[in-house]
Amino acid sequence: MNIDMMFHPRGVAVVGSVTQGKIGYHVIVQLLEGGFRQVYAVNPKAKGILSARGFSAVAHIDQPVDLVVIATPAPTVREVLEDCGQARVPAAIILTAGFSEVGNLEGEEEIVRTARRYGIHFIGPNCAGLIDTHFDLFPTLEVRPPKGEVSFLSQSGALGGVVLSWAEEQGVGISKFISYGNGADLNEIHFLEYLREDPETKVAALYCETISDGRAFLQAARDFTARKPLVVIKSGRSQAGQRATLSHTGSMAGQDIVHDAVLRECGAIRVPDVEAMFDLCKGFVYLPPVKGRRLAIVTNSGGPGVLAADRAEQSGLLLPEPTPSLRDELAAGLPATCSLKNPFDLTVEATGEQCRKALTAVLREYDAALMINVSPAYLDPIPLAEGICAARQEADRPIVASFMAGKPVKPSLPYLRAGGVPNYATGERAATVLGWMADFEERKASRFAVQAPPAPVGCLPGRGRPLEPQVMEWLRENHIPVLDFRFASSQQDAVRDAQALGYPVVMKVVSRGILHKSDVGGVILGIQNEQDVLYAYRSLQGVGSGEDFQGVILYPLVRGAVEALVGLTQDPQFGPVVVFGLGGIHTEVLHDISVRVAPVDGTQARAMIAEIRAFPILKGIRGERPRDVDALADLLVAVSRLPFLYPDLRELDLNPVFLLPEGLVVGDARLIGQEGSGVEKSL
C-alpha cells in the first residue's frame, strides 16, 4: 500500500453526521479551514455543508476520492468500509471508538477483514486522525499546529492533541501528525518506514504505551535512526506488573528495562515526558549534530551557570577547562573581570560582541556551547541575542541559549529563533538536550545490526522443566562449557563419582518437585571424603523424599571464581531476551543486570557486560585477576541463540556461571520449556 496517498489524497470524503456539534461536521470544517478544497460529506440525507457537497454514499461521489474519514457509530463502520470498497478508495481513517479498546475484539477483527477484502488500508479505529501541514491536510478534530519539520506519531489521541496544542508555544513546527489509535491495520511501524523517506520530516517523535510487533519495531526504529533522530515516550513503566514466571531471570527482567535496552540499541532517545520531547525535538530541528561531549557554558552571571553545569554532568557531558591558548585568546578579547574558567562568566556587563567573540572562540575547542543570559530588568537583552546569532553563523557546532527569564528577555526571543538558536527556559533543560543529542550521535555510530535468528535444530531435553543433569548435558551438546558432573542414583554410585571427580565435591538433590534447591537444604558444599558423601546422599534423599527424588548430581568444588548469572526470558512484545548480571546479591538484592533482545552478537554482548554497575569486579579489583570477558561474551552470544535453535525454550537460568581468569564454566542450570514440548530422555 502506498501510505503516501493518505497524506496527499486527491479528494477526502467524511462519512458521518454533519449536524453542528457532531464529529463529521467538525472534521469537514477543519479540512476546509485548513485550506483543503476537495472535501465531500457523506450521510444518509446527502447533506453538504459549507463548500463540501453532500452524497449519500462514497460510491456516489463523482470526483476522485483517495481518503475516507469515518465518524459513524461502531456498528456501522463495516458497512461504510464496504461502500469505500465499492468506490475503490485505497485509504481510510476510522475515528470511531468502541472496538478493541473496550474489549470489542470481534468488531475490530471484522473491520480488518472487510478492509483487507477490498485492499483498503486504514488508521484507527479509536484515533484522532492525521495532519500534513505541508499539504494543508487536517482530517482531525485537533488544533492545527504551525508548519515545521517534526512529525509526531501517537498511540493516544488525547496526548496527540496536547502536543499539537503546545507546538506553537513551544516553538516547534509540525510536519505530519498521525494518531494511529488501536493500530488494527497500520501502526507505528508502517509510519516510521514512511517518515524515514519523507523529505518534510527531519525528526520523528513517538508516543506509545504498547508496541505492536517488537521485532518489526526494532528493525523499523533502527532503520529510521540511521537517517533521522527518533524521540520516544514509552509510557507504562509502572504498569509492567509482575509476570508469573518460575525463573529468576524472568522475575528480574521487567518489561521496562527491556524497553530501555531496545530503544537505546535502536539509536532512539527515550524521554520522560512531553516537555522533554519538545525540548529535544527543538534541538534536533535547529542544531547541527552534537559530535562530542565537551561542553562550554558561557554566562553573564554565576548561579544559573552552576546549575547548568551540575545538570550537564548528570547528562553525560564533560566540562573541561580551557587550554592555555584558548584562555589567552579569551583574555585578549574580554575585560579582566570575566571568569575564564568553565562555566565562563562574562559578567552582567557583557556586550553582544563579547558574547560573539567568546562563543566563537570556545567552539574551536569544545563540541557545543550553551549561552545563559540572565537579564535584569534594566538590561536590553537584544544585543546579546544578536551576538549569539552572529556566533551561530560562524560556527558549524551547536550553540543553544537559555535566556532567563520572564518579561525582561521576551523581546529577544524572536531574534534567537530567527537566528537558528534554540532557547530553553533554563540552562538545565538546554544541557539535558545537548546530552541527549550527544547520546544520539554515539548510538548512531555504535548502532547494532539486527541479528538474524538462527533456524531451529531440535527439541529440548524433556517436557516442561527437565532435571539438572539433563539440562547440563544439553548445554554441553550445545558447546556451552559446563562443569564436569556425575548423576548418581545410589550411595555406591555417588562414592564412585565423587572419587572420579576428586574431592572436595558438591552434591545437589535431583528431584522434579523441588524448585529452589538451596532453600530446602538440597545443596551440600565442600564434601571431603567417602563418609561425607554417604552422609550427604542420605541427607539429600531425605530432602527429596516425597518430591519425586531421582538421585544426586555431583560437581567438583570451584574456588576463586566470580559468579555470574546468564539467563533467558520472554518479553511479551520482543520475545526472547538475554539477561546478564553477577551472582547472588548483585542480581537478587541490587538488581544490577543488563538485558538485550536475543540474539546478540559479540559487540552487543560486550556492551551488556560493561553496562552493569559491578563491571569493575570483572576487570579485577584489589589485586584479583581480571575475568575472561571474551569467554563471557561468547557465552552470551551462544545462549542468546538457543531460543531460536530450540523454539520450545521459554526460560533458562545459568546460575552460577563461574567466571575464571581464563574461560568460564556453568555450575548450575534450570530450564523451562513450553509445557508439553520436548522429548523425554531417560537420565
Added chain:
Amino acid sequence: MNIDMMFHPRGVAVVGSVTQGKIGYHVIVQLLEGGFRQVYAVNPKAKGILSARGFSAVAHIDQPVDLVVIATPAPTVREVLEDCGQARVPAAIILTAGFSEVGNLEGEEEIVRTARRYGIHFIGPNCAGLIDTHFDLFPTLEVRPPKGEVSFLSQSGALGGVVLSWAEEQGVGISKFISYGNGADLNEIHFLEYLREDPETKVAALYCETISDGRAFLQAARDFTARKPLVVIKSGRSQAGQRATLSHTGSMAGQDIVHDAVLRECGAIRVPDVEAMFDLCKGFVYLPPVKGRRLAIVTNSGGPGVLAADRAEQSGLLLPEPTPSLRDELAAGLPATCSLKNPFDLTVEATGEQCRKALTAVLREYDAALMINVSPAYLDPIPLAEGICAARQEADRPIVASFMAGKPVKPSLPYLRAGGVPNYATGERAATVLGWMADFEERKASRFAVQAPPAPVGCLPGRGRPLEPQVMEWLRENHIPVLDFRFASSQQDAVRDAQALGYPVVMKVVSRGILHKSDVGGVILGIQNEQDVLYAYRSLQGVGSGEDFQGVILYPLVRGAVEALVGLTQDPQFGPVVVFGLGGIHTEVLHDISVRVAPVDGTQARAMIAEIRAFPILKGIRGERPRDVDALADLLVAVSRLPFLYPDLRELDLNPVFLLPEGLVVGDARLIGQEGSGVEKSL
C-alpha cells in the same frame, strides 16, 4: 539585631550616583514606583530625584532612616558605613560587588569590622537587595513580583532575579525576597530564623551554592521545617571535587551526598531546578498537607493518565485500586463508559458535575487526587474547572489539576486559580509535587533532634596515623567491640600469641610506612599452625622491611560474618560525618553508602542502616541468619561521638566490621588524627 527593621524601615536612604543608568538611580525609582515614600538620595552633590530629596551624607538626613542601600564603588563602602554609624542607622544593604567573590577578603573583613563597631547589620556585599511585597518595599534592581506567600532566599543575585521575573507567569506570589550575596554579616541562617516567625511567609525557598555554617544551618533549617515547608536548590553537585584524603571513608563521602542527607534530615525538600521549585512552592501555598501516599488519578483520556501514573510511582506515591464500595459509588454516579480503575478515565464526554462527584468520592479513600483534563479544541474546559473547584470546596484533602494544553484550556485557568486548585503543565509535574509534599509530611514526623555533641575527654593514641594495635586498643577503651588481637614483635611472640588466640589466625604487618596492607601482601589469612606462623612472620617482615617495620598483629579468623565499613570523615561545611556501608565491593565499586552529620542517635543510626540498597543482606537472604542491627546501630552512635570526645580525630575507617547474628566485632581500623596532635604511646 532586629531583622524586622530591614523589612519595615521608617525611611530608606540610597547612597550612590543618581545619574540615570546608575544603580543608585534605578534603586530609587524602584522604591518609589513600588509605593514606598520615605526615600532619600545620598551623594556628594546632595542631588535628589523625583520625590526623593538629596543629602550629602546619611547623617544629614532630617528624618528617621532605618535602612541604607549602598551602591557606591567598593573602596568607598567602609566610609559609607562610617556615615551610617554616625547616623545610628541599624541596617544596610550592600549591593556593591568586588569583595570576597573576587578574592578581596581584606576589603570584606574591613567592612564587617566597621559595621560591627557601629552595631550595623547588613546583607551583601555583592547582592541584589531585598523585597517585601506586603510593605511595598523594593530596594533592589530586580523586577517587582506579585504579592504572595512564598519567601525566597538566594545566594545568587542573578538567580534571584530569574525567580522574581518568573513569579508572575508561574502563578506564584512572593512575600519576601532576600539576596544575601557574600553573606559577610547576615546569611541564610538569620533569614530562616526570621521567616520562620514571619506571618506573611507560608513557604520558604532557598538557593545556595555553599552553606555558611553547617551546624547552625542544620539547626535553623530543622526549626524552620517544624513550622513551614522549606524548598532548597543546592547547586554545585558537580563541583564537589576530590578532596585529598587518606581514608576510604573520606574518598567515598563526597560533599553532595552529605548535603542530600542533611537536607533530608532537616525536613527540607531538595529540588533540582527553579522550575521544580516553583511547582513545589505552588503546591505548598495552595494545598492542604499531603498526609499519605495513596493517589487517585482522574482523567478524561488515557495516555496522559498513564504518564502521570508512571511518574507518581517514581515519586514514591501509591496508586491502589479502589475498594469495591468506592467502585460501586462511582459506578452509580457515572456513565458506563468510564473506566473505574486507577487512573480513573471519565472519557472525553465527562461533565463538570461528573468530575466533582468522582473527585469527592475518591478523596474519601485516597490521600490526594490529580485531575488531568485534555481538552480537544471543540470542548469547553470551563465546566470541568468549575467541577474541580466545587470538589475542592468539599474536600479537606489536596486536589491538583493538569489542564493540558495550550490555547484550548487557557480560559479555564483563572477559574482554577481562583478556586484554589494549582494547575500544572503536565500530570507528571503535578505528581512530582504531590510526592515531594508527602515526603515533607513524613520527614516532619520523623525529623531528628539535632544531637548535642559530647564534651572532649582526651587525646588520640599517637600523632597523625597511629599503628593498628594502638587504634584497636583505643577503640576497646572506648567500649567499641574489637576482635581479640595480639601484637608481636618477634617470631617467638607470634607463635605464643597464635596459640593463645587459637588457630586458624590472621596475621598482618604493623608498619608506619604501609598504607594499604593487603595491596602489598601485608595480610595473611588462614594460618593453621606454628610453622605457618613462622613463615608468615618472615614474609611480613620482608613486606615491612624499609617501611619502619614494628612487628605483626594477630587475630583469630572470623567466618560467616557479613562485612561492613563504618567510618568518619570531615565535611568542610558540616564537620564530622559518619559513614556506613557493607564491605568490599559494596562501598568501593557500587558506592552503596549512607552518611549523616555526627553525632547521631539510635533512630538516625537505624535509618542509615536501612537506607543502603544492600540492606536486605542484613535482614538475611537465602537462608542466612539476620545480622544484629541493634548492635550495628549502637556502633554507629558510638563512632559518631568519637570526633567530639577526641577533637583531634580527623578520619576513621573501621573496615571490616564483622556483623554477626548476635553482636559484631571490629576487625581492622585505621585512624587519622590532626598532624602533631595526640600522645605517642609505646606499643
